[in-house]
Amino acid sequence: MAANGNTPPIRIIVPAFRDLEATQACLQSLAASDLPAGASVHVIDDCSPDPALSQFCATFCGEQDWEFTKNAQNLGFVATVNRGFQAADADVILLNSDTRVYGNWVQRMARCAYADDSTGTVTPFSNEATICSYPVFLASNDLPPGWTAAAIDDLFARANGELRHAIPTAVGFCMYIRRACLDDVGEFDEDNFGRGYGEECDFSMRAVQHGWSNMLAADVFVYHQGGASFQGESLELKTAADHTMVSLHPEWGKLVDDFLNEDPLAALRKNVDTLRLGERPNDLGEVLDEHARYARSILDRLAALAALREQGRVEIAALHEEREALRVLLEECRAQFATADDALGQADKIVEQLRREVERLGPALDAATEKIEFLEARIALMENSRSWRYTAWMRRGENRT
Numbered sequence: 001m002a003a004n005g006n007t008p009p010i011r012i013i014v015p016a017f018r019d020l021e022a023t024q025a026c027l028q029s030l031a032a033s034d035l036p037a038g039a040s041v042h043v044i045d046d047c048s049p050d051p052a053l054s055q056f057c058a059t060f061c062g063e064q065d066w067e068f069t070k071n072a073q074n075l076g077f078v079a080t081v082n083r084g085f086q087a088a089d090a091d092v093i094l095l096n097s098d099t100r101v102y103g104n105w106v107q108r109m110a111r112c113a114y115a116d117d118s119t120g121t122v123t124p125f126s127n128e129a130t131i132c133s134y135p136v137f138l139a140s141n142d143l144p145p146g147w148t149a150a151a152i153d154d155l156f157a158r159a160n161g162e163l164r165h166a167i168p169t170a171v172g173f174c175m176y177i178r179r180a181c182l183d184d185v186g187e188f189d190e191d192n193f194g195r196g197y198g199e200e201c202d203f204s205m206r207a208v209q210h211g212w213s214n215m216l217a218a219d220v221f222v223y224h225q226g227g228a229s230f231q232g233e234s235l236e237l238k239t240a241a242d243h244t245m246v247s248l249h250p251e252w253g254k255l256v257d258d259f260l261n262e263d264p265l266a267a268l269r270k271n272v273d274t275l276r277l278g279e280r281p282n283d284l285g286e287v288l289d290e291h292a293r294y295a296r297s298i299l300d301r302l303a304a305l306a307a308l309r310e311q312g313r314v315e316i317a318a319l320h321e322e323r324e325a326l327r328v329l330l331e332e333c334r335a336q337f338a339t340a341d342d343a344l345g346q347a348d349k350i351v352e353q354l355r356r357e358v359e360r361l362g363p364a365l366d367a368a369t370e371k372i373e374f375l376e377a378r379i380a381l382m383e384n385s386r387s388w389r390y391t392a393w394m395r396r397g398e399n400r401t
Helices: 020-032 051-064 077-087 105-113 149-159 179-185 199-209 234-248 252-262 266-279 281-310 316-361 363-384 386-390
Strands: 010-016 039-045 067-070 091-095 119-125 164-166 174-177 213-221
Touching: 010 020, 010 077, 010 105, 020 051, 039 051, 039 077, 051 067, 067 077, 077 091, 077 199, 091 105, 091 179, 105 119, 105 174, 105 213, 119 179, 119 199, 149 213, 149 266, 174 179, 179 199, 199 213, 199 234, 234 252, 266 281
Parallel strands: 010 039, 010 091, 039 067, 119 213
Antiparallel strands: 091 174, 119 174, 164 213
């Protein structure tokens, strides 16, 4: 919130180009969310090749009394966003057209933005947001089975209420920028990132150079489908953006690597896991599988480091430093798996006790029998899964790195 305790004026900018279904879901979720009185919405159609998408955006914006603009020709993502920046005289939220938002998400992001004077950008958690991804860090995640995006957002709001953490860069799928920061730093760099990808990283680095910080709003979750506007060219754009970032900001690579190796957001994800399991204990197998995926990603990074060492492309001191950081993460995973292993053992004992009790009480407890069989199946599925067998050595504490 602003210094007076109120949510400041905010312009939500939604560039639209492809994927009618995703765009409909985004704008409908935005309209259904609890937007504060000072918020306005500007949807910009970047000369979409889909007439149905253009018609939907124009009609829906008219119904919601939102601003709608259609580019006379395709300007590209970055130029379209800059057009939105220029039309706004307020804080801005850049919201991709393949996202979905819930509840008072704007107020929570604004509260994070004004928690101190130096915050320039704010990013929420999401299922697909690289460093801000949940449930698995750096991964493109589906929603956990049985959970809606709105329910996951509610978990984040309750598990991490008003918590935040510094991050090296904002993630552009949903990016809050304070107006003072935008005026100070300038718009997105169309010359170097005109086709999209990397523009928010470059902006974040320039913001830091001007004394601003980039923050994660740990109590907000925004669903992100991913790639709606860049179908078929995402990898090419990402690769080009990475090269440009290193050229413009030589310190970028180490800054990001240090953040990945430390993974300081793990505790915030764990808060959500704990609340999730408290409300739905049957999610245990799914959470364990998520942790196994996380552990596997660490091992893959270790293997990549070893390959680079063999090729002579990594300095020995830097290699040892990164390996040590990854070892710490692996030890944390081992501790988590040990706890889960104990939980599975306790679950086996509980199932056996329940079975004996059912046999004593007779056939009137068919429902209980079904639940026991369900629990047994879940335990067997987890213990026989590839991820669980794969991590057996981790739970024993063996050193494979």
